[in-house]
Amino acid sequence: MGLVSAYNLRSMIVRKATAAMTAGGIAMVVAVFVMTLAIAQGFRATLVASGSPGNAIVLRKGATSETVSAVLRTDVPILESLPQVARGADGRALASPELVVIISLPRVTDNQPANVPVRGVGLKAFDLRDRLTFVEGRRFAPGTREINVGRLATGRFKGLSLGSDVRFGGNTWKVVGVFTADDAAFESEVWGDVDLMQPAFQRSDYQSMTVKLADPSMFDSFKAAVEGDPRLMLVPQREQDYYAEQSRPVTTLISVFGTFVTLILSIGAMAGAMNTMYAAVAYRTREIGTLRALGFGRLRIVSAFLAESIVLAFFGGLAGCILALPVHGLSTGTTNFSSFSEVAFKFRITPPLLVGGVIFAMAMGAVGGLLPAIRAARIPVARALREI
Amino acid sequence: MKYLTLVLKSALRSKRRTALTIISVALAVFLFASLRAVLDGFNAGAEASSSTRIVTIRSTSLIFSMPTSHAETIRAVPGVRDLTWANWFGGIYKDQQHSFANFAIEPESYLRVYPEILLTPDERQAFLADRTGCIVGDGLARTNGFRVGDKVTLKVGIPTYGTQDYDFTIRGIYRAGSGAVDNQSMMFHWKYADERSVVKGQLGWIVAQIASPEQEPQIAGTIDEKFANSPYETKTDTEKQFASSFVSMFGNLNLLLGSIAIAVVIATLFVAGNTMAMSVRERTTEIAVMRTLGFPGGTIFGLIAVEALLMSIVGGAVGVVLARVVVNPHVIPSGGFIPEVSVNDLNVAIGLALSAFIGIVAGLIPATLASRLKIVDALRRVA
Numbered sequence A: 001m002g003l004v005s006a007y008n009l010r011s012m013i014v015r016k017a018t019a020a021m022t023a024g025g026i027a028m029v030v031a032v033f034v035m036t037l038a039i040a041q042g043f044r045a046t047l048v049a050s051g052s053p054g055n056a057i058v059l060r061k062g063a064t065s066e067t068v069s070a071v072l073r074t075d076v077p078i079l080e081s082l083p084q085v086a087r088g089a090d091g092r093a094l095a096s097p098e099l100v101v102i103i104s105l106p107r108v109t110d111n112q113p114a115n116v117p118v119r120g121v122g123l124k125a126f127d128l129r130d131r132l133t134f135v136e137g138r139r140f141a142p143g144t145r146e147i148n149v150g151r152l153a154t155g156r157f158k159g160l161s162l163g164s165d166v167r168f169g170g171n172t173w174k175v176v177g178v179f180t181a182d183d184a185a186f187e188s189e190v191w192g193d194v195d196l197m198q199p200a201f202q203r204s205d206y207q208s209m210t211v212k213l214a215d216p217s218m219f220d221s222f223k224a225a226v227e228g229d230p231r232l233m234l235v236p237q238r239e240q241d242y243y244a245e246q247s248r249p250v251t252t253l254i255s256v257f258g259t260f261v262t263l264i265l266s267i268g269a270m271a272g273a274m275n276t277m278y279a280a281v282a283y284r285t286r287e288i289g290t291l292r293a294l295g296f297g298r299l300r301i302v303s304a305f306l307a308e309s310i311v312l313a314f315f316g317g318l319a320g321c322i323l324a325l326p327v328h329g330l331s332t333g334t335t336n337f338s339s340f341s342e343v344a345f346k347f348r349i350t351p352p353l354l355v356g357g358v359i360f361a362m363a364m365g366a367v368g369g370l371l372p373a374i375r376a377a378r379i380p381v382a383r384a385l386r387e388i
Numbered sequence B: 001m002k003y004l005t006l007v008l009k010s011a012l013r014s015k016r017r018t019a020l021t022i023i024s025v026a027l028a029v030f031l032f033a034s035l036r037a038v039l040d041g042f043n044a045g046a047e048a049s050s051s052t053r054i055v056t057i058r059s060t061s062l063i064f065s066m067p068t069s070h071a072e073t074i075r076a077v078p079g080v081r082d083l084t085w086a087n088w089f090g091g092i093y094k095d096q097q098h099s100f101a102n103f104a105i106e107p108e109s110y111l112r113v114y115p116e117i118l119l120t121p122d123e124r125q126a127f128l129a130d131r132t133g134c135i136v137g138d139g140l141a142r143t144n145g146f147r148v149g150d151k152v153t154l155k156v157g158i159p160t161y162g163t164q165d166y167d168f169t170i171r172g173i174y175r176a177g178s179g180a181v182d183n184q185s186m187m188f189h190w191k192y193a194d195e196r197s198v199v200k201g202q203l204g205w206i207v208a209q210i211a212s213p214e215q216e217p218q219i220a221g222t223i224d225e226k227f228a229n230s231p232y233e234t235k236t237d238t239e240k241q242f243a244s245s246f247v248s249m250f251g252n253l254n255l256l257l258g259s260i261a262i263a264v265v266i267a268t269l270f271v272a273g274n275t276m277a278m279s280v281r282e283r284t285t286e287i288a289v290m291r292t293l294g295f296p297g298g299t300i301f302g303l304i305a306v307e308a309l310l311m312s313i314v315g316g317a318v319g320v321v322l323a324r325v326v327v328n329p330h331v332i333p334s335g336g337f338i339p340e341v342s343v344n345d346l347n348v349a350i351g352l353a354l355s356a357f358i359g360i361v362a363g364l365i366p367a368t369l370a371s372r373l374k375i376v377d378a379l380r381r382v383a
Helices: A002-014 A016-048 A075-080 A151-156 A194-200 A216-228 A239-283 A285-294 A298-327 A351-378 A381-386 B004-011 B015-047 B069-075 B107-113 B121-129 B138-144 B190-196 B213-227 B239-250 B253-282 B284-292 B297-326 B345-371 B375-380
Strands: A055-060 A095-106 A113-121 A133-137 A146-150 A165-168 A171-180 A190-193 A208-212 A234-238 A331-336 A341-346 B053-058 B080-088 B101-105 B133-137 B151-154 B166-176 B185-189 B205-210 B234-238
Touching: A002 A016, A002 A298, A016 A239, A016 A298, A016 A331, A016 A341, A016 A351, A016 B253, A055 A216, A055 A239, A075 A095, A075 A208, A095 A194, A113 A194, A113 B239, A146 A151, A151 A171, A151 A331, A151 A341, A190 A194, A216 A234, A234 A239, A239 A285, A239 A298, A239 A331, A239 A351, A239 B015, A239 B253, A285 A298, A285 A381, A298 A351, A331 B239, B004 B297, B015 B239, B015 B253, B015 B297, B015 B345, B053 B213, B053 B239, B069 B080, B069 B205, B069 B213, B080 B107, B080 B190, B101 B190, B107 B121, B107 B185, B107 B205, B121 B133, B121 B166, B133 B138, B138 B166, B166 B190, B185 B190, B205 B213, B213 B234, B234 B239, B253 B284, B253 B297, B253 B345, B284 B297, B284 B375, B297 B345
Parallel strands: A113 A190, A146 A171, B101 B185, B133 B166
Antiparallel strands: A055 A208, A055 A234, A095 A113, A095 A208, A113 A341, A133 A171, A146 A190, A165 A171, A331 A341, B053 B205, B053 B234, B080 B101, B080 B205, B133 B185, B151 B166
């Protein structure tokens, strides 16, 4: 096996132009594969990062997202008094009744109006989302028309930089702080005091209530308590489950699209690999005859040529991954159709995705190389040796 | 022309290789034409929009509504000839996956302002006469197997419309007269939804018909001024801007699909160029013999280049035919938010041009090498 492998590798180097072009074709396919799935992964990661394991979000029965949910004012004290809800140092429940509305602001890139989510939050909201940290400025002061803006939103929409005044809901609001939240969806949002947001948007109720559980394992008893209370028409969900579900439609759409495109494209690349390998076999007919005459069996010839094709594709796959890498971390945005608002996220290329890309390339090499390798093994020894 | 047989003979010298190359070019052109068709589908609304229709929405965002009195105020603005309104109902059919766009419209005026919604006179009458009637686009009807007379039930998606399910009877299946109207939606009487709304008399957006496109900035300005500093401020834009803001919601589609298209073309160039290079290398001795017989370098160049072009264009033709057959509304149902797509003549032409481009570029280097071949070296070489 050792001899044949080294022989194949060296032949590849001899025919480097052809080999490089074949690998190049495969590289492009892998690059498209990695980039499109990086979008799906980035979007999903952004939404999933929005949920913490110890939090639960409470929505109206049957509501699929915050936008179509409603939590009554009178529900809030009932929820806050449940024993499963954690308490802060001041003895008050770590819970935030919230209101999400969507305002329209021009995007920086194309000046088109985009739907920006504005979240009115309760006083304890910052204690619930402990990964939220301020990069500029400070928290808004309760009872004032001050707002905080996610870092991705400041860059993406016009007029949201620190210190600027923004007009929406019939009032003027001042940006006093910019925060990050580990790339979570909150970074695309504008936050302000819920008690001032309600009159501004003519709402009398809340849309959701997020609570920190005293212990993550108490979720089931919390759920039972909420659903068992006849006064509440509400259902709690683990925050992480809720956000994962929110990301599903867009993630599925992008993954299906990306897979469809790369599958079609890969057929073309496999045709290219097949061409190259057939040519490689044809050039080396005499050499193959010699190897066979020396006693190398058919199986070894097949596996050697198959290996050559796979190694070629492997290098193509590596090149494709390297081509795709620069998009990692680039931020872009799309509308999350579950909430009808724009979410900024980053392309996310993870090691498993890269490994997937390389395996995909090797599979292309294997399929493309199989028939030529079988042909190589089938060449009659006598005729092969006679060939010039 | 006299060389055509020779070109064909060389192209068919290795049938398998030629076939594989044609397949890879065909798939590339297929992908390219389909991606363009998808992009066209998204942009169709903005492209075909009317310049004499202006849309007024709440300045905060489309999801907020405004009172019916706004319609009367706008009607009185000079230059406004007619108007209608609609609400995004957001009802859910079966479940989220099967859902489609549904609007509550003011039926008579909406059909007047949007003559692109094509209904037979009978269907139109039946729809206007039935308060719980609805009309659905022919694309949507095809996907869901809707027929005139069918009952459709929508669950409430937005809490302001109450909690009870809404039952409708399909009174008509409309065709879209232009891209300004999509054929994937359902529309029904605004009154039906309004009766059950928690807050009555709310309009999502108002579409006004104006006399001439030039008046648009002035009329839009007048409308927005009238509502400035009221609790329901508005923003008025052309229908085109309204439609393109929906397209931009998906993110930078042009960039995404554009980069994929470029990758497709480069990958195919690699494959096709490689094939031609291999085929030329194989024929080194032959070419040397031809040169010895007196064929000038230019002719050799032409022969190889035409061979590459021919192979590529055949692939391109296969690709566009495939795209025409596969990418049309009868094969690919485009439910929900994605508009209906089909490959038009322009996409076919661009696909063929692309295959020609691939052929020329792929043939260039091998043809140049072949025409510059040193006869002595080539004849001596054993390959």
